[in-house]
Amino acid sequence: MNHENQEAENKPASAAPAGAEPPPQENPLLRRFQVAMGQEEIAHEIDRLAEEYSHTLKMPGFRQGKVPVDVVKKVHQQALREEVIQQAVGKLAFARIEKDKLAIAGEPYVEKMDDRGSEGFQADIAVEVLPEVELPVLEELKVEIPAAVLKGEAFDEAKQIEHVLDANKRSLPVSGRAVEENDLVLLLEQSTDAASRKKWPRQETYFMMNKENPSEIPGLFDALLGKKAGEKLTIQNDYPANAGKKAWAGKKIEHQLEIKALYELKKPELDGDFLKSLGVKSAEEFKAKLKEEYQHHQEHHRDEALMEGIYEKLLASASFPVPRSLQEQEVARRLSQNRQPLNFKDDGDKARFKEMIFAQAEKSIRLSLILDKVREKYQITVDDADLEKEYAHLAKHHALPEKEIRKYYGEPKKAEELKDHLLHDKVSAFIREKIKVNEV
Secondary structure (H helix, E strand, O other): OOOOOEOOOOOOOOOOOOOOOOOOOOOOOEEEEEEEEOHHHHHHHHHHHHHHHHOOOOOOOOOOOOOOHHHHHHHOHHHHHHHHHHHHHHHHHHHHHHHOOOOEOOOOEEEEEEEOHHHOEEEEEEEEEOOOOOOOOHHHOEEEEOHHHHHOOOOOHHHHHHHHHHHOOEEEEOOOOOOOOOEEEEEEEEEEEOOOOOEOOOEEEEEEOOOOOOOOOOOHHHHHOOOOOOOEEEEEEEOOOOOOOHHHOOOEEEEEEEEEEEEEEEOOOOOHHHHHHOOOOOHHHHHHHHHHHHHHHHHHHHHHHHHHHHHHHHHHHOOOOOOHHHHHHHHHHHHHHOOOOOOOOOHHHHHHHHHHHHHHHHHHHHHHHHHHHHHHHOOOOOOHHHHHHHHHHHHHHHOOOHHHHHHHOOOHHHHHHHHHHHHHHHHHHHHHHHOEEEEO
């Protein structure tokens, strides 16, 4: 197609009157251009599209696939024109992006469409591009990290054994005593709207007797404390409009509860059965593995502290605007991963959360762009030798045949994820070698 692309003019913003809020800051990463198509080309594309539809379209009085092209054009003239223009705008925009070699951060979009009928159309296009990232001289950067953070805590065998036993607590039924803190209570619950008398289905639910444990029913901990299995009780609550459970929001709800059973969590004994359940043969083997895992954890903690300090130094040393489109995508990704409902006390609380999550997203995108620049500048790649080494490591770590590991990562998506992971590790290791870290 012959088409005409012209640079769009940027109109200077007029001065704001005294006392008025300043206009929103222009996005420095936004690039604008125009695309156009003449009426002759539009007509040609309409003919082509009408020809395609004539072979599949259903219309009264004609067999499917036998509708004359002229009839299709006459009946669907406006729809055909709109579709042709929509397709043309996308093709022309991406052709311009490719011609100008723009590294875009998001999809281009139409700011203004001017369909001039017999003169064709012209569209103003905007697209956000990736920023130019200038890296500092890595060898000149210095990071200071407190020695205590890097050193960590000494291995305490008794303490670590208690952690394992505590993590493997078992719930055992108890009788003959009242509910105590840290018990697990099995409840039969039915809730009723005090005004409409609407009843929600009766259901069994467990509640952990811990003051810090949140509950849908405020006051549940205090109401259960001291009660015994078989007892019934009623709790009435007035729920605010922003209550976590929307069905109860703004209503007075009456909760009928019956204590069905009571359990206490007990630590297991460090005996043969427990050791067998962990896959070890003796207490000595268990303690040796415990120490090994603790040391591995400490090394991991040290590495994380080192890289966190290095990343913070990089972020402080490279200044550039962050694409809003990438920031919004990262915010959406983080929100989608949050499985807990977002409950805000007021608009201020909501505003603070929004500010926090956007700041986190900006930092994440900024760091990602810096690491990408390091990878590009120093030509860091993942080759077959890296993959072979990782296959062997994963096979040993998971105690699986290497062929099983290869089969798992034979799927293209998983293979790509593995390469991305290895590439990130190689870039991080490269940076760590270049930047000086001092313990203080």
